[in-house]
Amino acid sequence: MGLADIVVDALESQEIRQAVGESGLRVFNSSSEQQQSDDGGVISWLWNGAISFLGLIGDQVFKLIGFTLTGLWGLFVSTAQFIYNFNWNITDTEIDKQIATRWEALSGMFGGALGNLVGYLGCGVLPGAVIFTFNEPLGVHVLANVTEELGEEFLANVANITRYAFQSGVQSLLLWHFKNTRNFIKSNAAFLQKIFGGNAEKLIKAWGAEGSKPWSFAKAVDDAVESIPNTAVRNFVEEFLEEAWDGCVEAGYVVANSVDSYIAAEKLKKAQVPPLGNDRYVEIKPDRSIDDQRIILAGAEDILKPVIVQTLTNYQMMDNKDIGQWVGSPIDEYLRAKPQSLRLVIQFFSLKQPPYQRSSAQRLVSATYAIPDIKRSKLDWQTIKAACGGVNGYMWGRYRATGLLDNGRQMQVMGATPDEAEDRLKALLALGTGTLLKKPTISEDRQEDNTGTYLKQLTRVYPAYFTIMNQYKIPGALGSGIPMSSGLYIRKEDRLLLWTDEKPYAYDERIEELLKKPGADTST
16 A cells, blocks of 8 residues: 555544544534524525634634644655655745745635635525525525535635645645755855865856756655666665655554544543433323313433423422512511402503513603402403503603502502502402402602602503413312412412403403312303
8 A cells, every 4th residue: 555545534533533522522502503594584594604603714724734653654654755755956046936836735725715615605605595584494405505515615624724724834845944054055165165175166156057957856766776787786776765655644644543543432431421322202291180281391211201390390399480579579468368360460551552671762661550459350351451441541750659459458559649559559459359448548759860860750651562460279189289278279360351342352251260279160
């Protein structure tokens, strides 16, 4: 096997290095392989693809310039062959021409690589992007195939340019040093004549002159071998020298490859990761009363076990909880009142309809009110919307109306004026079974910002949606059962829109489903 038959990329060390990674570590990426954004469209897809493509290019270029013992031996072999075949009698003009030719060829390679990239972008990626705007699945399919071919072509061009640039740089450096060293020797020819005498000065000045005969180690060896008169001896010497060089090169690659393989294997041993078990797909139904709610997890067994426990724990902690309600309600309500069975929670926003997002020109104000122990007969959609102020909502502000109820609970409503807050409190309380024990207490929230302006400014808010929370006691219930002081409770809830002009689809059926519980009479 000759030198030309050795492919560095096919060596065992390269395969192990690719499996281990340049740092010798196995890296597990928890993110999904493909991320698709419905909001970004084709621009987002192309941007993510470009980032991934540039990352791949960086990795491949790093592999190309990464120094290994095999790569260093290859550099030594190519340099030795260059010196062995180098014409030591070459003129300065020829040296300059060879250096210029190498860099001119490199410029052409750069132009070819750039042209190939522009061609793929203009005739491949751009049409794929146009198709993507009209047919996303087809566009993704076309772009995936085009970018794959583009990556292979571009990586091949980068690899060729990198290898050629490195090799040409070393050879050009040798030529440049040889030229400068010879000129230095020629400039001191008279001094060397005094030392060596004879025709030293004449020979030095004739070194590399125009019309000089070429001389190299390879030519000298070939002339010496060809001068052997005996044909058998000449053939012996010729084959001996050729095979000795080929054997040395191959043996050097074997040694370098063995050392690289050993180092990579040792790194792999140190980076061994204990088995994490087989891949599993788990479907979790955290609430047995909700058939359509499932959580699907996938991964190795040892990784999934703690994730499953954490998922169920988080679900039980946050299920059906509104942090604003827990923080905003007085603690004595929970100490005095019995657990609520039915509760109506209404959400207001300062925008008439979704999306409920803050803009640069307008701040977003939200208000949430919970009516305890609601009346089933008051759950008509028009009745609830009218209690919220209708399509025009009501004026919200810094005045707070607090009412104590005969069922041990209390409720608060914010308004632009004391009368507005009290009227809205009474209108909402009419949806529940509790009645006021006395006239509501009015207080003013006078919190100010750094400019001295009240935080709660006069703002019109509109009803957005309401949520019915149905919590009923089930003896011995499991799953999403909530422990209370007098037993175990199950919660049911749903969200129905109020901002629309007409009541939501299947409104009566959804209300009826929410009000169901074992043994309950829902006709009242």
